[in-house]
């Protein structure tokens with residue numbers, strides 16, 4: 074493999090990279106494509122929590138976020154679409170700033186059609202109950218919250234897994250080489266031009282002293298490393314002077330409450346996107362990734378940092394809904410390292426949970442006390458994540474984050490009665506890391522010639538649909554070169 078020359082290397086086999094490779098095949102590109110992925114094939118990805126009930130922190134890498142289909146494999150598989158009448162794209166990042174609204178809508182339609190071709194459920198949630206949704210919107214407005222109703226196609230975790238399995242086979246059958254269990258350790262850059270990548274086996278991912286690195290060369294390199302690769306990408310920006318600007322970090326909690334309180338919202342929209350600047354700081358707080366009848370999950374990042382997340386299956390159901398409540402944090406001067414800040418919060422929180430995420434009853438937070446395990450056992454809301462340790466999340470989340478979240482919960486309770494019920498659960502921390510925002514031109518090219526950035530990692534997108542769209546779009550640009 075040493076010194077092999079490819080036309081194109083795609084780093085990361087998440088939705089952004091997959092859809093780039095897919096579209097190049099569809100465009101009859103004859104380019105020699107190599108995808109390098111530090112995780113495993115999708116069919117070899119299993120989260121042991123299904124059997125053990127507890128997160129065992131898989132080595133060398135967490136199955137939830139690494140491997141073919143990236144963070145998409147165990148995601149809820151909600152593909153965010155748009156309403157015909159929308160004049161803005163409300164979710165999924167900044168792609169529309171490069172493409173314009175109408176082109177973005179067309180791109181979503183096209184990318185959605187690929188998901189359908191590979192087996193997505195034809196049903197779209199959130200189109201039927203316009204009158205009811207309007208009533209909720211109006212109620213939200215009264216408490217200074219905005220509700221964005223974005224139709225979603227729900228794959229479901231188990232179906233997403235199967236769908237991406239079919240895509241994996243399609244890429245392999247059509248000549249895309251995929252190197253699994255291989256970490257891209259470094260980029261090879263000469264005179265501001267990308268030349269290739271430096272790799273090592275995934276089992277040495279945490280071994281900074283490992284020296285037996287293998288160089289692989291290509292004309293063009295695309296970075297699609299997702300949030301999992303955000304820190305690596307920030308390091309690359311610093312090491313190779315790739316133009317970037319300080320990004321943000323989204324910090325908050327995974328909130329779990331009974332389906333019965335969320336029944337209307339779940340029925341009318343499946344996922345509701347509430348956003349508001351409530352509380353003294355006027356920071357943007359938002360709901361994200363709502364999972365009706367779902368399960369709270371954990372994801373493990375490097376150095377065992379363990380975060381909360383959530384998903385739901387198409388067939389297997391709990392009686393709880395979970396969703397993220399997130400605040401965006403931006404830092405300027407003298408400190409401007411959002412990833413570092415987020416990691417510190419996560420480390421503090423994990424330390425208090427003996428390496429696990431924490432869970433606390435809302436009522437206990439308001440009463441200024443920690444939650445004890447025995448109290449959870451009699452709590453009306455039974456946690457769906459058994460690894461979570463009962464404790465006090467307020468020790469670890471900053472005052473500002475905590476205040477934002479509590480004010481937001483109180484405001485949303487006026488729209489969704491029961492949203493602030495004392496038995497509802499907060500899991501901490503849920504954090505969305507983005508690398509320093511990589512500065513790209515209209516063709517998604519970075520300041521390094523022939524080095525491109527797509528998907529969530531460089532801060533362009535947030536979510537499955539837009540990450541996938543960014544790959545399709547770059548394939549079209551690249552094919553024209």
Ligand SMILES: Cc1cc2nc3c(=O)[nH]c(=O)nc-3n(C[C@H](O)[C@H](O)[C@H](O)COP(=O)(O)OP(=O)(O)OC[C@H]3O[C@@H](n4cnc5c(N)ncnc54)[C@H](O)[C@@H]3O)c2cc1C
Nearest residue numbers: 085087088089111143144148151257299302528529536537
């Ligand atoms: C539990 C969970 C539920 C989710 N639910 C939803 C949902 O319902 N709807 C939605 O829109 N979004 C959801 N998301 C988010 C969604 O999965 C991501 O937005 C999407 O996967 C981003 O795609 P990507 O291609 O940018 O990156 P990723 O999917 O993160 O893929 C990046 C890939 O790059 C690999 N990689 C990273 N660094 C390196 C390196 N140095 N060398 C080699 N390989 C590397 C990683 O192993 C990974 O496989 C969820 C995420 C999780 C974890």
